[in-house]
Amino acid sequence: MNTRFGYTGKILDVDLTAATLSEAELDPVLASDYMGGKGFGAKILYDQLPPGCEPLSAENILVFATGPLTGTLAPSSGRFEVCTKSPATGLWLDSNCGGYFGPELKFAGYDMLIIRGKAPEPTLLVIDDDKPQLASAADLWGVDTIATHRQIKADFGTDFKVACIGQAGEKGALIAGIISEYRALGRGGAGAVMGSKNLKAIAVRGSGGIALSDPDAFMKICRESFNELANNPDTGGGRQKYGTNVILSLMDETGLHPVRNFQKGKFEGADRVNEEAVEAYYVRNKACFGCPIYCSKIAEVKEGKYKGSFTEGPEYENVWSFGANCENVDVGAIIQAEYLCDYYGLDGISAGNVIGFLMECAEKGLLQESDIGFPMAFGNDESIINAIHLMGKREGPGKLWGQGVQKLAVGIDGAQDLAMHVKGLELPAYDPRGSSGMALAYATSDRGGCHLRSWPIGDELLATRDRMDLVSLEFKAELVKTQQDLFCMVNCSGMCLFATFAVTLKQITPFLYAATGLDVYSSSEEVMKIGERVNNLVRLFNLREGLTRDLDTLPRRFFREPLNEGPSRGRVVDLDQMMDEYYMVRGWDESGIPGEGKLEELGLESDQKP
């Protein structure tokens, strides 16, 4: 077995404490059993991270990992992962990102970066092909992410691709992400981990290529896949026109669009922030590396209070978090809010949740204007902008707000039930009372409240058209488990999840085989087993860090407060039956611990059991 094809075969290991950089060969077993991306991160962190390590200490490890398709001509394959222990949840964290950084890392000759320790001073890691070096970032510390990108490109060359943190990550905000070329590794506080290591940025430039095992077969599947993507109504139509906002009206019409910090499931102002309304601000399309879908957009505000604001987006999740969640209908403010999140290096979903939480606290009299410093009310766009500035700079009450809603609620009497998170990670833009599959997906997501481990809504809506119930409890355990393993495998491969709307497992498998030539990738069953193996290893990681069944749950609001209006009217979440079935189909016991049989089946030795 070799890793000559699909992979570069090399890892760069950086110890910031000792200021050493060393190269290692990629272990062929890592490639065949864990594929790449999230799989590489899971294996490295499970094997090497001391159990119970403090996420913001020098002991924590940051893994930047690509997959075997990253940087190839397979469509939408510019993705890479950052994996670490989350300071927001104290559990597993992986964040996936498109753009151009991942392919450039492979062109420089590395499948993965492992970052350890803590630099004594602000530091920049510069990788120029096989000549990596550490440099001072003293002049960049305190600088926003946009100016940081600009300065690094001015100093080293415009062809360098950058991943960096802003002031939020430097100052340890637990909702801080890493920004790469206007795209975000937003969720779970990876930016704070990078800041705790005094690592301001990584810049990479590469001139190499990626050898493929069977280039002719690979190109044949490429042609078929590009055709599938072009002819699919989502990837070749709606998503190209509207970006990720393509689903906004549908989510609102089906009662899945959370409003007023999840107090309502249908937004009266939806037509002012829906896909048509946001499209009016797009000035051009933008795509990640090798992507024919180009769901990214550049939006610009040409008039009004926010004239001059621009962003790459705004994405559906941020349109929701700064729109319906705060009952704001000013698209200009949403664009400005997303820009500011990128500027400071904040996660937009979490920032919008914090603001929605503060607005509800103010509405219910749990916080006064004097506690906040300015009016904080649903529908007030200036509240949103003011709050982001304070969180980004970690000034005044913004210092506490940047810790996320779970920690924030601890200090406010009566606010616990207003904090919309799972395991400490704020929820995204789907109300689980309208989708039982989404309720299970949130509750079982390995990194906390997340829609990217499984998104059963698509299947549920299609099923609804065949007169099956969107909120039925039947088959949801199998659906969520299968999607989690599929999405995990796709994240390991380097392909974008959105491509899988048109490119199926039947095409991803031959892509992987033609790229790598590894026997394990000749079978879709084996390829899916890698997704399942990685998910089980991450489960073991989380159990070792203290995860218990009672944390596989949702905010109490969803069990106790039925929605009063919209298509999800009268519904609450019923989780127990689905959770029992989910553990069963996973081969886990009633406490959510993987059984011996499952671990053996997946080749995870039983001594890894907590």
Ligand code: SF4
């Ligand atoms: S579909 Fe969108 S997010 Fe995915 S790779 Fe393409 S442009 Fe990037």
